[in-house]
Amino acid sequence: MTSEAAPDTMPAAEHSPDRPSISPVTRRPADTLAAAGDLLRALSAPVRIAIVLELRESDRCVHELVDALGVAQPLISQHLRVLKAVGVVHGERHGREVVYRLVDEHLSHIVVDAVAHAEEGSR
Secondary structure, eight states: OOOOOOOOOOOHHHHSTTSOOOOTTOOOOHHHHHHHHHHHHHTTSHHHHHHHHHHHHSOEEHHHHHHHHTOOHHHHHHHHHHHHHTTSEEEEEETTEEEEEESOHHHHHHHHHHHHHHHHHTO
């Protein structure tokens, strides 16, 4: 059996210097890991990624998301329910409309980083 050296990799701090580092040896409770898995699953659909990117720019109501994304209103509403259930978005009623916003700006970084990574891979 031969041992090969690990390929050179960029330390996480250099890749994202403004992000706090998390020690890989820290054990996390199972419920925390399950919640993280739920969050990542919720962010895995292309329409939901597009919704997060839109909400990153500004708060939007459903019809604005429909117009911006070219997706039917019932589908946008369904995806918003999923994002709301895992705490990514929050809706606030303004008269007859519900305006959606990101609950926490750092959640959008997950999406932005994933899109950037995908774009890097396609070059």
